[in-house]
Amino acid sequence: MRKRNKDFMMVPNKFWEALYFKPLPCNERRVFDYIYRYTLGWGLKFKDISTFEISKKLGLLGSTVRKAIRELIRKRRIVKNGDMKGIQTDYTLWLVGQEIPTNEVGQERYAGRSKRVHLVGQEIPLIKDTLKDKKKRQENFYMKLSGKEIEKLESEDWYRAVMWNYGKFGMEYIERTIKKYDYRTRMSCWYLYEEAKNVKNKEAFFSHLLRNYQEKEKL
Numbered sequence: 001m002r003k004r005n006k007d008f009m010m011v012p013n014k015f016w017e018a019l020y021f022k023p024l025p026c027n028e029r030r031v032f033d034y035i036y037r038y039t040l041g042w043g044l045k046f047k048d049i050s051t052f053e054i055s056k057k058l059g060l061l062g063s064t065v066r067k068a069i070r071e072l073i074r075k076r077r078i079v080k081n082g083d084m085k086g087i088q089t090d091y092t093l094w095l096v097g098q099e100i101p102t103n104e105v106g107q108e109r110y111a112g113r114s115k116r117v118h119l120v121g122q123e124i125p126l127i128k129d130t131l132k133d134k135k136k137r138q139e140n141f142y143m144k145l146s147g148k149e150i151e152k153l154e155s156e157d158w159y160r161a162v163m164w165n166y167g168k169f170g171m172e173y174i175e176r177t178i179k180k181y182d183y184r185t186r187m188s189c190w191y192l193y194e195e196a197k198n199v200k201n202k203e204a205f206f207s208h209l210l211r212n213y214q215e216k217e218k219l
Helices: 012-021 027-039 052-060 062-074 127-139 147-152 153-166 169-180 185-193 202-218
Strands: 078-081 084-087
Touching: 027 052, 027 062, 027 084, 052 062, 062 127, 062 153, 153 185, 169 202, 185 202
Parallel strands: none
Antiparallel strands: 078 084
């Protein structure tokens, strides 16, 4: 890694490529980038960066930051030296959380055919019934996700899952916020909402948080 230059920092090509070939969930990537910025970005191998500092700067809960750090250590993305934190620069040692399955090259898919196995004499569902079943599964997708599965989602899917599972917001309202506000604004307001108590009208309160946050960003 090269040392810090006046107004920018150098990132080796292979290191940068490893970041998208071995992607991280949203919050883990944000914490990783923050640690990188204040260690290698300043020409340092290690620095004492507290959970409180990261939490305050990124607008994340302390528990979320601690979890992200534990995962980054487990995946060999960062290393600790006492209270000091640093980046694992040997990206060949990096681990990923879960392999993403891909379809085999040349594998055929026939439109309208169900992939389920049916016994002889068993009634095969019609195409319209199969599509209904698929739609039902899609509608229930976010509700059935566990906390660990939500952490593996990225960007908008992660936002939808959190708002639907934990916030109990309607999907129509969620989609409206996606169209109107950027991802950073929405997620920052989600963490503020998560800490709020005795909220009577959650949509009105969340919209209020969004407007206020956006106004502050313009200043």
